[in-house]
Amino acid sequence: MILDKINSPADLKKISVSELPVVANEIREGLFNRLTKIGGHFGPNFGFVEATIALHYVFDSPNDKFVFDVSHQAYAHKMLTGRKAGYFDDSRFSEDSGYTNPDESEHDFFNIGHTSTSIALALGLAKGRDILGKKENIIAIIGDGSLSGGEALEALSVAGSELNSNFIVVVNDNEQAIAETHGGLYKNLKALRDSNGKSENNMFKAWGLDYIYEENGNDIASLIAVFEKVRDSNRPVVVHIHTQKGKGYELAEKDKEGWHWCVPFDRATGKPTVNFGSGESYFGVTSQYIVEKAKKDKDFVVVTPAMPMSVGLGPEERAKLGSQYIDTGIAEEAAVAIASGIARRGAKPLVVTNMTFLQRAYDQISQDVCINKTPVTMLMNYSSFDGLTDVTHLGIFGLAAFTNIPNLVVLCPSSAEEYISMLDWSIDQKENPVLILIPGNAVSHRPSDKNYSALNRFKIEEQGEKVAVIALGDFFQKGEELASAIKEGCGFTPTLINPRFASGLDKELLSSLEKDHQLVITLEDGILEGGFGQKIASFYGPDKMLVKNYGLKKQFYDRYNPSELLQECGMTTEQIVEDIKALLK
Amino acid sequence: MILDKINSPADLKKISVSELPVVANEIREGLFNRLTKIGGHFGPNFGFVEATIALHYVFDSPNDKFVFDVSHQAYAHKMLTGRKAGYFDDSRFSEDSGYTNPDESEHDFFNIGHTSTSIALALGLAKGRDILGKKENIIAIIGDGSLSGGEALEALSVAGSELNSNFIVVVNDNEQAIAETHGGLYKNLKALRDSNGKSENNMFKAWGLDYIYEENGNDIASLIAVFEKVRDSNRPVVVHIHTQKGKGYELAEKDKEGWHWCVPFDRATGKPTVNFGSGESYFGVTSQYIVEKAKKDKDFVVVTPAMPMSVGLGPEERAKLGSQYIDTGIAEEAAVAIASGIARRGAKPLVVTNMTFLQRAYDQISQDVCINKTPVTMLMNYSSFDGLTDVTHLGIFGLAAFTNIPNLVVLCPSSAEEYISMLDWSIDQKENPVLILIPGNAVSHRPSDKNYSALNRFKIEEQGEKVAVIALGDFFQKGEELASAIKEGCGFTPTLINPRFASGLDKELLSSLEKDHQLVITLEDGILEGGFGQKIASFYGPDKMLVKNYGLKKQFYDRYNPSELLQECGMTTEQIVEDIKALLK
Structure with a gap:
């Protein structure tokens, strides 16, 4: 050569x-x-x-x-x-x-x-x-x-x-x-x-x-x-x-x-050589929902800054959407502002892209959407630590970036049913700008509420004592795992909470925990700083309740192994159970 | 008519x-x-x-x-x-x-x-x-x-x-x-x-x-x-x-x-009819510093997205800066990215605008600057609750927006000396992207350290007991006031801390407080959610230390009276002293 x-x-x-x-x-x-x-x-x-x-x-x-x-x-x-x-x-x-x-x-x-x-x-x-x-x-x-x-x-x-x-x-x-x-x-x-x-x-x-x-x-x-x-x-x-x-x-x-x-492929045929499994994926769930919604609701319109594939909208799906689809090209700022205009005019916009790219529209979300309380729904792909791992494409900063903007409702679904219910509720409601994080884990199923108009209502999925585990979004499954491990390792049943909302606290529920709980554990799929758990730590700051927040460090990780990263951040179930035992002593 | x-x-x-x-x-x-x-x-x-x-x-x-x-x-x-x-x-x-x-x-x-x-x-x-x-x-x-x-x-x-x-x-x-x-x-x-x-x-x-x-x-x-x-x-x-x-x-x-x-003016002469006082202002301090720095350091260059007046750079000052000044026009994204390029090439860029407009460059700060660790200094005007009060121009969201971006050092000076020392240190150093908040209160004077290379070192300005008051940036003066009021009202001397850094914790100092303090008070000039104090609440979450965070609510305030707003948020010295008395019971 x-x-x-x-x-x-x-x-x-x-x-x-x-x-x-x-x-x-x-x-x-x-x-x-x-x-x-x-x-x-x-x-x-x-x-x-x-x-x-x-x-x-x-x-x-x-x-x-x-x-x-x-x-x-x-x-x-x-x-x-x-x-x-x-x-x-x-x-x-x-x-x-x-x-x-x-x-x-x-x-x-x-x-x-x-x-x-x-x-x-x-x-x-x-x-x-x-x-x-x-x-x-x-x-x-x-x-x-x-x-x-x-x-x-x-x-x-x-x-x-x-x-x-x-x-x-x-x-x-x-x-x-x-x-x-x-x-x-x-x-x-x-x-x-x-x-x-x-x-x-x-x-x-x-x-x-x-x-x-x-x-x-x-x-x-x-x-x-x-x-x-x-x-x-x-x-x-x-x-x-x-x-x-x-x-x-x-x-x-x-x-x-x-x-x-x-993805890896065979040069002769062009066919992928990796197997993605044939099961459900959130891509599939999402694109199917979008196409059906557009068919039955002519006021619904998808807006994307050149990222239709972030929610599985291939050429075929886009053709079905017709004029109910607008690709702004790479132009995140305009996409979000256009969605605000669409909502103000009375139609129902859904903005889709990857979480990391939405940072481009931080100011537009704040000023063009949230100050104006236009009912824009934003649906974010790859908003998990377990997605793209290149330093420039991390999904772990979204909670910190967006949960602190006033008027923005940030929803973190924990199952396919909850995800679709939230999406459906959000697109049809007229009161709030909403950001929904597509779960980063495998599709799971659990019955879900249909209406989220009463904002910031956390849901107790299992009532217990001493320790409350508040496990957000796609980390709810880790919460379930942790609750089981606590039962086994500590000999009592903890309370398991699915907060659903990442942008506000259920103060009534949190206050009620003070009666028979000593420790609140928070789990979130993102960096700790500025995110969900720290809001809870601040809420309990003046009280006796102990709080331990689990999340990633504020760091630009690059091409990491996801499960090693969890271990590095002390977030495996075993590590957390050890922490709990020490804290309860 | x-x-x-x-x-x-x-x-x-x-x-x-x-x-x-x-x-x-x-x-x-x-x-x-x-x-x-x-x-x-x-x-x-x-x-x-x-x-x-x-x-x-x-x-x-x-x-x-x-x-x-x-x-x-x-x-x-x-x-x-x-x-x-x-x-x-x-x-x-x-x-x-x-x-x-x-x-x-x-x-x-x-x-x-x-x-x-x-x-x-x-x-x-x-x-x-x-x-x-x-x-x-x-x-x-x-x-x-x-x-x-x-x-x-x-x-x-x-x-x-x-x-x-x-x-x-x-x-x-x-x-x-x-x-x-x-x-x-x-x-x-x-x-x-x-x-x-x-x-x-x-x-x-x-x-x-x-x-x-x-x-x-x-x-x-x-x-x-x-x-x-x-x-x-x-x-x-x-x-x-x-x-x-x-x-x-x-x-x-x-x-x-x-x-x-x-401002209000006389129609016949065009002269202002309000008196701004003849004392020092941070505008004056800043523009004077910039012009002098440019004169003695030919590698220094000011970059602004059409906001020279945010730091008092009128036509005369701009003429003095010559080629050491670049106005990108209204183009915040490009301004920040250009500054990153200037820094990477070895010159010393200073980006100036109002805090609220920097939101436009959220992604550029994260990706173009912070991932690359280019030593860009960003200097933000109106980053206080006590500045512009129109809902679209609030300076109270900056801490929540920017302190959670990895690698970004956010500095909050508490006096003119500290401000200029931080600015001078930041422009000359080659290690970190730095965001500096211009204080929103009247110019005050106090001796200051010159070097901030050891990141996240908080400073104990007065050693006391029982209660530690951590008062950030231009709220340090409120901290001083509060410390006096505690002495008087509670009969002991609290510890008064000037954190200086808003983007990271001095964990050693915070840990050392656990020996003889029961309560930590945080004061910050911005919304609580995602900001400075909640990081401290999270740090102490698993410990006995009580923490009470003071800051504004996550809300789009509009045309408010600043002192009434402080009262509404329970942040007057009297209100805080009452809270402390209740918490120490």
């Missing part, structure tokens, strides 16, 4: 341009090796192999600095910067995070996993460079629908006016987000593609940036030529390149959405 | 077009009456009188629906929709909030105070209308620099592709934000103004919206004509009107930044 000789960008520059397509093929073999075995981002990486080679051929990393948006397309960059082993050596896959990571390499400047950040981060590098009086190329690389995010648009506008120095934005236009793109700006990209960059009303030029178009975004020689034109530019410039998402694997070229990301 | 006959938009429509300029003059008299006496937003309202009249003349509010961005320019709208008394009757000023408010009128659809929300909120109304099968005009009105905010740009892009029905965006272009505008998109607005709307590279057309330009934005007849053209449009359309900020008052026309907002 030529790639054997390439351990740094300097090595790449020794290869002749005519041999570079061979390097591209070799890189794709590395991609295949890793992705067929452990999965990951497929389409974005396969489409960006040639561009990555050309970028490293023309620019001088790490003196010149690349910032990759989302950084899920940076696998080829990793292979060219000394990290081939993470792709070719099966025993070393775990060395590469799947995103850029300064701990891995001096060629990476940020740990990135959310969209639309690259232009602003790179602009900061450029401003810092200017402040320090240095010279180098700063290059932001953005694609896969990220350009429609507010942070990217803000930064693009700032670049067009506030920086009179080198700054290069590579718009990697593969005509696709994860699903199809949404947003007027993609009309402009299309017009520019269709006119070979010559269309009038060029959004980049409108904002004061220079602009170059390159149609052959998977041709290394063409890309080298265009990057050489802008190298050492002393003005902000956009290089708009047209690439093919999933390039080099026919199945992925045809089904761009399906192959944005992949 | 003609205005005497106008109690609703229907009344306005009975007036002939030729008489409408008289109505405009009368409205300005109402503005003068209110603004000279109680202050408020001056320039935005004076500039938008004619447009407001024309909008209400052409459209049929509240069936047709207006959404005003920031809604600080809605005074004339209020006068035309039955709320004249709030402008002409001095005894009824308080009836009008200064922003749109659905509790005041059926002509207002949202409580709005943050920027850049109008397009998304209105787009939601339009989508809701379509879902319900109704017909009406939906009009978003945006100006004063708000268009550069990510939420506005996201929504504009969504409007250009996802809505094929009536939707009208009025871009009120007065060539100004609060200070001068920043951002490439303002280059496009200028090019459009200069070409009477005919410039190539029209950003609105680029994104799929129709577009009309009207140069005479303060001429009622011209505006009526242009609004009639777009009324009942079945496509999203932008109406770009050129208005004069501060129109009708020479001083305001000349000094647009100075007259964006005003």
Whole structure:
């Protein structure tokens, strides 16, 4: 392999341009090796192999600095910067995070996993460079629908006016987000593609940036030529390149959405090689509910910032929803505010995405929704410690972030029945903004109340004595386990409580516990700080009641083993029973 | 007055077009009456009188629906929709909030105070209308620099592709934000103004919206004509009107930044009629520090999302900062991410704005800054209950929002010396992202430590017994007061602690208190939920130590009296001493 000789960008520059397509093929073999075995981002990486080679051929990393948006397309960059082993050596896959990571390499400047950040981060590098009086190329690389995010648009506008120095934005236009793109700006990209960059009303030029178009975004020689034109530019410039998402694997070229990301698969057939089981999943429960609800209630409308798959809405389900579905593209802020407007007008919006991405709309939830008490329902996927474990995609911060916003009802269902009841109640009620956390554990079943209008009513699932276990949401099952272990280990029956609401306390119920309980245990699926249990500790602060809060540490965990993490945080049933014995002494 | 006959938009429509300029003059008299006496937003309202009249003349509010961005320019709208008394009757000023408010009128659809929300909120109304099968005009009105905010740009892009029905965006272009505008998109607005709307590279057309330009934005007849053209449009359309900020008052026309907002003033001279005292202020202390720091440290750079005045940086100070100052325009997300890039490149960024606006950058603080541990310092004005009291501008949510983000050091200084020491330490250190809350009380003086590298070290300012008072930041003075009152009322000396850090606990110090203290009191300037004190309650939860947390309720307070609010929350010194006596029994 030529790639054997390439351990740094300097090595790449020794290869002749005519041999570079061979390097591209070799890189794709590395991609295949890793992705067929452990999965990951497929389409974005396969489409960006040639561009990555050309970028490293023309620019001088790490003196010149690349910032990759989302950084899920940076696998080829990793292979060219000394990290081939993470792709070719099966025993070393775990060395590469799947995103850029300064701990891995001096060629990476940020740990990135959310969209639309690259232009602003790179602009900061450029401003810092200017402040320090240095010279180098700063290059932001953005694609896969990220350009429609507010942070990217803000930064693009700032670049067009506030920086009179080198700054290069590579718009990697593969005509696709994860699903199809949404947003007027993609009309402009299309017009520019269709006119070979010559269309009038060029959004980049409108904002004061220079602009170059390159149609052959998977041709290394063409890309080298265009990057050489802008190298050492002393003005902000956009290089708009047209690439093919999933390039080099026919199945992925045809089904761009399906192959944005992949699980381990068989290269010959494209079929997954892991078994997900055939049982119920919250994805399935949710998408089925949504499609049925839309059918029988024409005022119901789903709003998503480019994350329909977060609740299992594939192309087929979306077609069924028709005009009762609006994808804002990557635009969390607008999605939440639009939902507020929809609710104010009298229709019934449901916002769906992953918990970690909702952080983008923190202010909109507070100002546009909660101050206005518009009955928006927000349904969050991956809001558990036991979901995505990349540091940029953790679901463990949601309780701390959102339970402290006034007027927002945060519901944590503990079973499928409770989940659907809460969802159904929330969508139809007109009084409250509601955030619902999709349970992160396996689907479980238990009878549920139907109405949640009386806010903050906790539910005693089993009356006991001495110790009360308040186990929130998908940790209720751990609560049940703990209650059994207490019975067995301590010789008495504790009270087991399903709080259901994470955003307020059932003060009456909590006060009633003081009569025959000495200790309250809280369990929650998230960090402790700012979350659920600390509110209970504060409630009992002036009283004799002992309180022990269990939750994760306030920490950016990265690629952890979920059960080891619970142990590290002292949250296994055995550990908690030991604590209880000590506290009751 | 003609205005005497106008109690609703229907009344306005009975007036002939030729008489409408008289109505405009009368409205300005109402503005003068209110603004000279109680202050408020001056320039935005004076500039938008004619447009407001024309909008209400052409459209049929509240069936047709207006959404005003920031809604600080809605005074004339209020006068035309039955709320004249709030402008002409001095005894009824308080009836009008200064922003749109659905509790005041059926002509207002949202409580709005943050920027850049109008397009998304209105787009939601339009989508809701379509879902319900109704017909009406939906009009978003945006100006004063708000268009550069990510939420506005996201929504504009969504409007250009996802809505094929009536939707009208009025871009009120007065060539100004609060200070001068920043951002490439303002280059496009200028090019459009200069070409009477005919410039190539029209950003609105680029994104799929129709577009009309009207140069005479303060001429009622011209505006009526242009609004009639777009009324009942079945496509999203932008109406770009050129208005004069501060129109009708020479001083305001000349000094647009100075007259964006005003305190009570004398109409003849423009001079304030309230006395601010000549003593020190944290504004003054801050701007002086910044200018001096920039002079002696060329790596230091101030980043602000259009809020230089939040730390007293007027045109003169900004001129001194030169290239060590970057205003991103209204673009909080980009500002924070740019600061992260600046820090990563090795320069020293300081982000300044108001606490409430930082919510916009919640995700950027978490992902772009804190995961990356870039040494960004963020300095927040109005982070106290005793600052801005409009529901949309409260500073009381900052501790709950930001102290739970890992890696972020939140510092709460209790005196001018401590404030400047913290700022100086933070800007120069390279280890941590830091958020500093500018104290909301009067400047006080006390010797201070210089180095805060040992994180989460609380400081015992007076050693005592039985009760420990932990009083955070600008509430330390209340702690001193409380300690004195305890001495007097309870007959012993309590321990008084200045925690300084709000984002982590000094566990060693807290543990040491268990020896000779029974009760810990926490005082903080913000809501209790998710904030500082609850972390301490959780720490002591499993122990005998009693803890009583004092802070505000999780509630959207609106236009409150600060000292009454403290009383309502049981936080006066007298109330707390009574509580302590009861708890020690």
